[in-house]
Amino acid sequence: MRSPPPRKTTMPPTGISLTETPAAETIDVEYLGHPRAIASCLLENDGQLALVDPGPSISLPTLRQKLQQRGITIADLRAIFLTHIHLDHAGATGTLVRENPRLCVYVHELGARHMKDPSKLLASAGRLYNPGMDQKFGEFLPVPAENITALKGGEEIALGSRRFEVLYTPGHASHHVTYFESAAGHAFAGDTAGIRIEGISFVVPVAPPPDIDIPAWRRSMDLILSRHPARLFLTHFGWSENPAEHFEELRDRLETWAAQVREMMALPVGPTPDVGAHAPVGAGLADDARRMGEFSSWAASEIHSRMEREHAEHYVTAAGLDLSWLGLTRYWRTRPALPSDSTPSPSTSPAAASPLRSTKFSA
Ligand SMILES: [Zn+2]
Secondary structure, eight states: OOOOOOOOSSOOTTSBOTTSSBOEEEEEOOGGGOTTSOEEEEEEETTEEEEEOOOOGGGHHHHHHHHHHTTOOGGGOOEEEOSOOOHHHHTTHHHHHHHOTTOEEEEEHHHHHHHHOTHHHHHHHHHHHOSSHHHHHOOOOOOOGGGEEEEOSSOEEEETTEEEEEEEOOSSOTTOEEEEETTTTEEEOGGGGOBOOTTOOOOBOOOOSSOOOHHHHHHHHHHHHHTOOSEEEETTTEEESOHHHHHHHHHHHHHHHHHHHHHHHTSOOSSOOOOGGGOOTTTTOOSHHHHHHHHHHHHHHHHHHHSOHHHHHHHHHHHTHHHHHHHHHHHHHHSOOOTTOOSOOGGGSGGGGOGGGGOOOOO
């Protein structure tokens, strides 16, 4: 580790802030020019520096600039803590390692192989985002195996004298982890905590394909809460100060969205029927694409009903509502039917034949 660079912030070199809470500084990478969309977090102790989720490489110029404003270069970083490997969280990692080959990258073992060889990840993400994936995220370079520390959950990571417990928190992604620093009460929860723009009391899930798992997500929220965090750090976006309330709202909305998707999936598929004036609500939905639009409009209307327009538009953009439709339909279609299920399994519905089923991976 090189000696720490001169700092221009109020964060003293010991990493202990004026409030005695270990330093964790939000870096807004201003994704595609949008503030408060993607946050990285800068951790420091004893001259050692780490980033939680550096963001996509398209945002690297801003990340680099904001580190420089703090007297930090990429070469000064020691570690990258990845919550998961989706492109908007992890995309810049390989580029950062190429620039600083001493970087240690922490990632769950199920994501580690895709960081070493992102070809399948990128092919799958391309099915969701192309054309235009490169313009949305930039390059995603492989990370050499020697830079990667694969995690299972249960480990403790040291940064100077600071300690971070690794919690395995699948649900949003099968390879998602949360880093919990008990000394500060900070849980770096990534997308397990959904989307909540700092300062606005509204939480929505983000549920893209391919491995949304609602029971696992519930358990992950319980696991984080079992540590009694004082604050959550979200990539989208920033700090949330009341974790119990936050997860209660997220849990409720996730259940509501999942039920809504399931209900819409059970509607007839095919040419828009001539159903007359007594048609059930939604009976005219012809296919998955139309249903996806209906779902996104339904979710967006609730968001708009809860806040002023400018903030609502921010949420709708950040949430990628179409992706949550795809992720939740995949969840229902691939989930084994339970004996207690009172409605037909979506896996047997005509909608299961939709080409949208082939979606494999998201960012
Ligand atoms: Zn994600």
